[in-house]
Every structure is written in C-alpha cells, then in structure tokens.
Amino acid sequence: MTSTALKPHQKELWGHPIGLYILFFTEMWERFSYYGMRAILVIYMIAKASDENGPGLGWTKVEALQLYGWYVMLVYVISIPGGIIADKMLGQKKTVLLGALILVAGHGTLAIDAPWAFFTGLILIILGVGCLKPNISTMVGGLYRKGDIRRDKGFSIFYIGINLGSLLATSLIGLVVAEWGWHAGFGMAGVAMLFGLLVYLYGQKYIVHVGNKPTLQEKEEDVSLVKIFYKLFSSPFQLGVFIILLGLSIYAGFTFDGVDHWGYGALFIFLSFVVGMLMMIYKSLESQVQKDRFLVLLLSFFIVIVFWGAFEQAGGLMSIYTETKTDRMLFGYLIPTPMFQGLNAGFILLFAVWVANIWAKRKLKGKEASSLFKMAVGTIIMGLGFVFMIFAVRDYDAHGKSAMIWLVLAYFFHTIGELSSSPVSLSFITKLAPVKYASLMMGVYFAATGLGGKVAGILGEKSAVFGDYAIFAGITIFTVAFGLLVISILKPLKRLTHGAEDDEHEMHGENEGFELAEN
Numbered sequence: 001m002t003s004t005a006l007k008p009h010q011k012e013l014w015g016h017p018i019g020l021y022i023l024f025f026t027e028m029w030e031r032f033s034y035y036g037m038r039a040i041l042v043i044y045m046i047a048k049a050s051d052e053n054g055p056g057l058g059w060t061k062v063e064a065l066q067l068y069g070w071y072v073m074l075v076y077v078i079s080i081p082g083g084i085i086a087d088k089m090l091g092q093k094k095t096v097l098l099g100a101l102i103l104v105a106g107h108g109t110l111a112i113d114a115p116w117a118f119f120t121g122l123i124l125i126i127l128g129v130g131c132l133k134p135n136i137s138t139m140v141g142g143l144y145r146k147g148d149i150r151r152d153k154g155f156s157i158f159y160i161g162i163n164l165g166s167l168l169a170t171s172l173i174g175l176v177v178a179e180w181g182w183h184a185g186f187g188m189a190g191v192a193m194l195f196g197l198l199v200y201l202y203g204q205k206y207i208v209h210v211g212n213k214p215t216l217q218e219k220e221e222d223v224s225l226v227k228i229f230y231k232l233f234s235s236p237f238q239l240g241v242f243i244i245l246l247g248l249s250i251y252a253g254f255t256f257d258g259v260d261h262w263g264y265g266a267l268f269i270f271l272s273f274v275v276g277m278l279m280m281i282y283k284s285l286e287s288q289v290q291k292d293r294f295l296v297l298l299l300s301f302f303i304v305i306v307f308w309g310a311f312e313q314a315g316g317l318m319s320i321y322t323e324t325k326t327d328r329m330l331f332g333y334l335i336p337t338p339m340f341q342g343l344n345a346g347f348i349l350l351f352a353v354w355v356a357n358i359w360a361k362r363k364l365k366g367k368e369a370s371s372l373f374k375m376a377v378g379t380i381i382m383g384l385g386f387v388f389m390i391f392a393v394r395d396y397d398a399h400g401k402s403a404m405i406w407l408v409l410a411y412f413f414h415t416i417g418e419l420s421s422s423p424v425s426l427s428f429i430t431k432l433a434p435v436k437y438a439s440l441m442m443g444v445y446f447a448a449t450g451l452g453g454k455v456a457g458i459l460g461e462k463s464a465v466f467g468d469y470a471i472f473a474g475i476t477i478f479t480v481a482f483g484l485l486v487i488s489i490l491k492p493l494k495r496l497t498h499g500a501e502d503d504e505h506e507m508h509g510e511n512e513g514f515e516l517a518e519n
C-alpha cells in the first residue's frame with residue numbers, strides 16, 4: 001500500500017501511529033489539569049482567610065492531609081468502575097470522552113468560590129479521572145499489534161506527555177495563583193482540560209480502530225459481572241472465602257479512628273468485592289494460558305503497590321523534609337519547595353527515551369528484558385534513591401541543614417526507577433490482560449498505585465514515631481530486598497506469561513483494524 005492510500009488511522013509519524021500523538025496530547029492536558037490542581041490543593045485547604053492569594057479554607061494540616069490522602073487514593077481506585085464501564089458498556093473511546101467532559105465540569109466547578117463547589121468539584125474530578133485515565137492507557141496498547149516491539153516505546157512516549165503536562169502545570173500554576181488568586185488557578189486547570197477535550201475530538205479519525213464499544217456478539221458471549229457474582233454464590237468454597245474476606249475487612253476497616261473509621265470500612269468492603277470479582281473472573285477464563293497470565297498480572301500488582309508505596313513519599317515526607325530540613329538557598333535565591341517535585345517530571349523528559357532505548361537494545365541482544373524484570377529492577381533503583389535521603393538525614397544531624405544535592409540525587413534515582421517500571425507496567429497489562437477485561441485490569445492497576453499512595457502516606461505519618469532515618473533506611477532495605485526476591489523467582493513467574501513477550505519485533509505500517517493483544 002502506498003502512503004497516499006493510507007487512511008488517517010494507518011498513518012505513522014516518527015515511527016509510531018499518529019493516534020499515539022492524539023492520546024499523548026489529550027493525556028498531557030489531562031495531567032496538566034490534574035497536577036496543576038494537585039499542586040495547590042493542600043495549600044488552599046490550609047490557607048487562612050487573610051492569605052495573600054485570597055481566602056483559603058483555613059483547615060489544619062492534619063485535616064488537609066487526611067482529605068488529600070483519600071482524594072489521591074480515590075482518584076485511582078475509581079479507575080476500577082471506570083474500566084468496567086468501558087469493558088461492559090461504552091468502550092474505552094467513549095468512556096475517555098465522558099471522563100474528559102466530567103473533568104472540564106469538575107475543574108470548572110472548583111473555579112467557583114463557594115463551599116459546595118469545592119466538594120462537588122473534587123467528586124467530579126475523581127469520577128472524571130476514573131473514566132479517563134485507565135482507558136486512555138489501554139487505548140495506547142490498542143494501537144500496536146500483538147508482538148510489536150514498539151509498544152513499550154509507545155508507552156514511554158505517552159509517559160513523556162504525562163510529565164510534560166505535569167511540569168508545565170507545576171511551573172505555571174503558582175504564578176497564576178499569586179496574580180489572580182486560588183480560583184483562577186483551579187480555572188486554569190479547567191481550561192487545560194478543555195484543550196485536552198478538543199484535541200481528543202479533533203483526533204478521532206486517527207483512533208477509529210481502537211477503544212470501540214464491545215459488539216453485540218461480544219456482549220452476548222460475555223459473562224456479565226452480575227453473572228460472575230451469581231456464580232460466586234453457587235460455589236460454597238468461594239463463597240466461604242469471600243465471606244471471610246468481607247468479615248475481616250469490616251473488622252479491620254472499622255477499628256480505625258475518626259474520619260478514617262468510615263473511610264477504611266468502606267474501602268475494605270469495596271476491595272473485598274474487587275477480590276471476589278477477580279477470583280470469579282479467574283475461574284471464568286477458558287484456557288490455562290489465560291488463567292496463568294491473569295495470575296501473573298495479579299502478582300505483578302504487588303510490585304506496583306511496593307513501588308508506589310515508596311515512590312509517593314515525594315508528595316509527603318520528602319516534601320516536608322525539603323521544606324523544613326533542607327538548605328534551599330542557591331546563589332542567594334530561596335528555591336520554593338514545590339519546584340523539587342518538578343525534578344521528577346523534568347528528569348522524565350530528559351531520560352525517558354534513553355531508558356527505553358537501553359531496554360530495547362538489551363532485548364534485541366537477547367538479554368533478559370522482560371516486563372517483570374524491568375519492574376523489579378525499577379523498584380531496586382528507586383529504592384536505592386532513598387540511600388541519598390539517609391545521607392540527607394546524616395547531613396542534617398551533623399550540620400542542622402541538609403544539602404539539596406541529596407534530594408536531587410534521590411529524585412534522579414526515583415525517576416530512572418519509575419521509567420523502568422511504570423510505563424512498562426502499563427504496556428505489560430495490555431499484553432497480558434484478557435481482551436474482555438482489558439480496561440478493568442488497567443483500572444485494578446491504577447487502584448494498586450492508589451493503594452501504594454495510601455501506604456506511602458501511612459509510612460510518612462510513622463516518621464513522627466520512628467524518625468526520618470528509620471523510615472528512609474527501612475524503605476531502602478525493603479524495596480531492594482523485594483526487587484531481588486522478584487528477580488529470584490523470575491523464571492517461574494515468566495513461565496506463567498506463556499511467552500507473551502517472546503516474539504516481539506518491529507512492525508511498521510501494520511497498525512490497522514485490531515484491538516488488544518489476543519490471548
């Protein structure tokens with residue numbers, strides 16, 4: 001076929017389908033709005049009525065951090081229903097559109113200066129991200145055929161879009177808030193999301209072949225989730241496991257205090273339903289290959305929780321460490337704390353292609369470069385970054401302030417670890433998940449990152465009891481040991497993937513009329 005005869009969705013640019021760039025810019029604007037809003041959320045909650053940027057909510061730090069923790073977790077946990085809506089009803093493409101519309105409404109609502117608008121806005125953003133984030137990620141996988149080696153690179157490029165959005169937003173939003181106040185900042189996030197929506201609408205012709213609604217036939221063949229739950233009740237063993245799980249969850253959830261009491265109770269009950277559902281999906285899979293792949297995917301989610309449980313210290317303990325214990329003076333200028341968080345996004349832009357190339361070359365040479373290996377190595381590299389935080393604590397103990405180079409090095413290692421692990425996990429899911437449950441599994445993945453974020457918050461709080469040194473040292477030891485453990489059982493784990501990654505090779509110009517990897 002000559003290039004002039006190609007339909008828009010078959011065309012490529014710089015070695016990738018044009019659809020990738022449409023999803024890239026849509027997600028860039030979505031993440032711009034998400035990270036821009038996130039950068040001012042906590043400081044808006046604790047700002048007093050007399051604040052120089054206009055009146056804030058005047059909450060205490062504990063109240064603000066508590067709401068923040070739940071917000072960040074829910075944003076990702078709602079990816080599970082977001083994935084189910086896509087798999088069962090709308091398809092990924094329409095669910096992303098729905099998410100984008102809800103997000104424009106959510107960020108727009110936050111621009112209104114009224115108490116009702118604050119909570120309504122947050123709820124809308126949680127729902128919008130839940131619809132958009134897992135499904136747009138699954139669609140990236142859908143752009144590549146089974147076995148196409150460009151898939152991992154495609155996800156790395158997509159990941160650059162995410163961080164470009166984050167870097168732009170975190171650099172700009174502070175200036176907008178200082179000039180025009182909090183609600184202008186929230187409004188800016190809304191405008192950014194509107195750009196994302198427009199890019200997505202414009203780019204439809206480049207993604208006609210991905211993320212479509214399940215066909216009537218697929219729906220008929222499909223086992224509905226209700227039926228899956230019905231099956232749960234017809235098997236005494238599984239019903240027993242489910243009831244024990246639910247009982248433990250209710251007990252564990254309701255032993256927490258305060259706001260957390262209801263929050264954890266509801267969360268644990270929700271999670272036991274998710275586990276029950278996953279158990280029954282496993283049972284409903286037809287072949288042993290599908291079952292094994294599903295199992296290895298679930299096991300890989302433990303790596304995800306460990307990874308994000310450590311990594312997400314960035315927004316919590318490391319941020320407080322930066323603010324209170326780090327010497328931030330550079331050539332007579334005091335560097336604002338949020339800028340250190342921008343280091344992560346900046347390093348990603350600089351090193352994403354480099355890290356992806358290193359892994360791709362390794363793979364072409366026939367050396368070990370499976371997704372599970374990359375995820376384990378990424379966890380180790382990220383964990384080693386905390387060694388620099390240990391140096392920072394020692395520096396602080398000796399001199400009363402720690403040098404900022406420790407933070408720069410820690411964030412550098414965290415970023416290289418993230419690049420080895422996070423885009424790879426996204427790609428891995430699109431290779432292994434059963435097609436019928438592709439979006440749901442992406443949702444479960446994001447929920448795992450959200451749970452990791454909650455673990456990070458809890459660990460951060462524990463530093464008040466055990467001290468920073470013990471927390472940073474503990475994270476280093478645990479993550480490195482965990483990564484090594486995964487590598488030591490790599491062979492049996494890989495056997496469970498049944499060669500899902502063995503026959504990858506370059507496939508230019510073949511991006512036509514297919515959905516996800518079939519398995």
Ligand code: GLN
Pocket residue numbers: 031076162308422446449450
């Ligand atoms: N920083 C990445 C993003 O915003 C990953 C977040 C996550 O997986 N929890 O997409």
